[in-house]
Amino acid sequence: MSGYLSLWSQLGTDAAPALPVGWVMRLGLSLGWALVLALLGAALTYRLPLALRRALALALALWTLVPGQKSPDYWLGLAFHAPSLSAMLVSLWLLRRLLFPVPIVSWRRSVAVANGWWLMAAVGLGYALLLDAFALLPVQIYSWGFSPALLLGLMALSLLPWVLRGKTTVAAGPEIWVAPLALLMFAATRLPSGNLWDALLDPWLWSALHIASLRALYQRWRR
Amino acid sequence: MSLTSFLRAPLGRGLAALLLVALALLLDLWQRPPAPAVAQALFPAGAQGVDASLLKPVAAGKIPMPEGALAAHASNLLAMPVGHAAALTAFWFAGDRESAPNVQIAASQFDRATQRWLPARYVVDRHTMGAQLDFGLRRLGNPVAWLDASGRVHLFVVATGWGGWAAGRILHLVQSSADNTLDKLVLVPDRVLPLSWLWNISFLVRNVPLPLADGGMILPVHFEIGKKYPVALRFDRQGEFLGMVRMSRRPYLLQPTLLAQTPSQWTALMRDHRPDGHITAVQTLDSGRHWSDLPDLALVNPDAAVSGMALSPGQMVLTHNSSPHARNLLDLSRSTDAVHWTLLQPLAHGGTDDEYSYPAVAWADGSLWVSYTDHRRSIAWQRFGAGGKP
Numbered sequence: 300m301s302g303y304l305s306l307w308s309q310l311g312t313d314a315a316p317a318l319p320v321g322w323v324m325r326l327g328l329s330l331g332w333a334l335v336l337a338l339l340g341a342a343l344t345y346r347l348p349l350a351l352r353r354a355l356a357l358a359l360a361l362w363t364l365v366p367g368q369k370s371p372d373y374w375l376g377l378a379f380h381a382p383s384l385s386a387m388l389v390s391l392w393l394l395r396r397l398l399f400p401v402p403i404v405s406w407r408r409s410v411a412v413a414n415g416w417w418l419m420a421a422v423g424l425g426y427a428l429l430l431d432a433f434a435l436l437p438v439q440i441y442s443w444g445f446s447p448a449l450l451l452g453l454m455a456l457s458l459l460p461w462v463l464r465g466k467t468t469v470a471a472g473p474e475i476w477v478a479p480l481a482l483l484m485f486a487a488t489r490l491p492s493g494n495l496w497d498a499l500l501d502p503w504l505w506s507a508l509h510i511a512s513l514r515a516l517y518q519r520w521r522r
Numbered sequence: 523m524s525l526t527s528f529l530r531a532p533l534g535r536g537l538a539a540l541l542l543v544a545l546a547l548l549l550d551l552w553q554r555p556p557a558p559a560v561a562q563a564l565f566p567a568g569a570q571g572v573d574a575s576l577l578k579p580v581a582a583g584k585i586p587m588p589e590g591a592l593a594a595h596a597s598n599l600l601a602m603p604v605g606h607a608a609a610l611t612a613f614w615f616a617g618d619r620e621s622a623p624n625v626q627i628a629a630s631q632f633d634r635a636t637q638r639w640l641p642a643r644y645v646v647d648r649h650t651m652g653a654q655l656d657f658g659l660r661r662l663g664n665p666v667a668w669l670d671a672s673g674r675v676h677l678f679v680v681a682t683g684w685g686g687w688a689a690g691r692i693l694h695l696v697q698s699s700a701d702n703t704l705d706k707l708v709l710v711p712d713r714v715l716p717l718s719w720l721w722n723i724s725f726l727v728r729n730v731p732l733p734l735a736d737g738g739m740i741l742p743v744h745f746e747i748g749k750k751y752p753v754a755l756r757f758d759r760q761g762e763f764l765g766m767v768r769m770s771r772r773p774y775l776l777q778p779t780l781l782a783q784t785p786s787q788w789t790a791l792m793r794d795h796r797p798d799g800h801i802t803a804v805q806t807l808d809s810g811r812h813w814s815d816l817p818d819l820a821l822v823n824p825d826a827a828v829s830g831m832a833l834s835p836g837q838m839v840l841t842h843n844s845s846p847h848a849r850n851l852l853d854l855s856r857s858t859d860a861v862h863w864t865l866l867q868p869l870a871h872g873g874t875d876d877e878y879s880y881p882a883v884a885w886a887d888g889s890l891w892v893s894y895t896d897h898r899r900s901i902a903w904q905r906f907g908a909g910g911k912p
Contacts, residue, residue: 454546454547
């Protein structure tokens with residue numbers, strides 16, 4: 300019985316958090332902002348020739364990786380800390396789409412499938428975390444992010460669409476793997492803060508998902 | 523059967539998903555320290571303790587300021603171990619003014635041999651910390667110090683990002699030098715404590731931790747922007763973060779100070795942000811797992827910091843501003859239950875334009891030590907001993 304109790308305390312909210320070590324945090328912060336800034340650069344210059352956009356994205360990423368005050372991540376970290384692992388994975392996926400384009404049919408299909416319930420769930424989660432930050436909920440959602448039980452539950456939940464729908468979701472594209480991969484990377488690295496919610500969703504990604512959700516709703520309405 | 527055909531079958535995908543979940547859990551548990559035992563508070567004066575009603579003034583004065591500092595605020599006192607050259611280390615922030623770009627964290631030590639404060643020096647500056655963290659810090663304030671089980675100094679400071687104090691975060695610094703005498707003390711940043719999803723902003727620290735029997739501590743902090751509510755953070759004997767518990771959802775409570783009645787029953791007293799406020803209180807009966815609101819104390823609070831400690835069971839002291847709308851009266855009171863308070867000693871009484879604020883307390887060398895901000899220009903201190911003897 301005491302073994303079960305010990306296992307429960309190790310998995311539940313009594314569990315001690317595991318936080319990232321210093322050099323991993325610094326690396327995660329620079330790498331995260333390098334990917335996000337490269338994506339912003341590539342997206343905002345979509346009218347320029349492809350070779351120029353690739354060079355710009357690369358230059359932005361390399362500039363961000365420079366240590367010290369001359370790097371943008373020094374100031375972005377001051378204001379916003381590090382991007383979530385999900386934001387890093389989404390940036391990688393979109394960078395591939397923007398800098399190594401694939402036929403437009405595939406793009407539309409993947410966006411259409413990626414949208415929907417998962418987007419709504421992520422937006423809803425952001426609102427819950429925001430309300431929790433201002434102590435407007437009776438429970439403390441953010442502190443659950445230190446518990447391994449949450450990782451277990453969310454990992455299983457994020458893989459459920461693939462398990463149930465298989466071929467359809469595989470055809471949808473790599474975005475279906477953003478949440479499971481972010482959770483797996485969090486389990487290995489504890490980035491960016493040691494709290495699972497910070498790995499899964501950050502306020503900037505949450506803001507961007509509002510736009511993606513509205514777009515998904517519009518597409519559904521048009522169909 | 524190839525891997526592709528295996529993953530096409532629902533059973534194959536289910537098994538693969540189970541493997542991924544198990545891998546994530548194993549990676550997580552492998553890095554995770556053991557779950558902590560139930561927290562038990564310690565009393566600085568020991569279980570036998572002292573009679574707080576017998577405390578009388580022994581000495582008083584000003585802590586030396588760093589050269590050129592025009593302003594000083596938010597001092598904090600750290601009792602040093604027996605055998606150390608200093609009885610106390612004081613930390614505070616100093617510079618041209620509060621929130622000025624040149625504000626740094628200053629420190630001084632009360633030398634046991636000479637019974638004097640040593641000349642102050644700066645121990646934390648935002649540029650050095652920013653370079654070590656690889657991201658910037660805009661302003662520094664409110665240092666809170668603690669000694670871990672190995673005798674290392676930990677310092678928690680408010681470090682702001684873009685915005686004022688409401689955009690503050692709690693930066694955890696740890697002693698990296700072998701020696702923590704004042705001239706040798708070196709602190710390096712460990713991390714910004716992960717406390718909020720909203721870019722981790724708006725958590726601030728002010729008061730001393732509650733020491734625990736396992737060598738760890740409970741650090742009281744508060745959320746600042748919009749709603750102000752208190753949170754208790756737990757740390758282990760080496761200063762590793764163990765978790766957080768919200769102490770109340772009332773939106774006007776800040777800067778909690780923790781007082782233990784028994785090892786598992788603690789009360790937190792807080793500054794009240796409301797107009798015509800009183801010192802507010804919350805209580806836990808299960809070592810900080812759950813907290814419940816208590817009625818406001820009879821003591822008024824002009825939206826000003828309070829600081830207290832339980833010296834031993836039933837022997838509590840509290841420093842607080844006792845005029846309803848100004849910080850010109852600063853008093854030391856005592857209590858046996860953390861609810862009913864009796865004036866023990868006026869600390870500083872001035873006219874309506876005077877300000878004595880942000881008190882801090884510590885127990886060292888059989889004495890109660892109090893420090894506070896004097897007109898935002900310097901840090902004053904007073905020592906109280908049983909029967910007026912050090």
